[in-house]
Amino acid sequence: MEVFAQLTAVAFVVLAGPAVIILIAARDGNL
Structure with a gap:
């Protein structure tokens, strides 16, 4: 179960x- 948790964390x-980079770029109007 620990391996699954690690894989989930990596995928997240x-x-x-x-997604965060895109949101920041969109907020700054640099998209």
């Missing part, structure tokens, strides 16, 4: 990273 970081 991979998906959330670009």
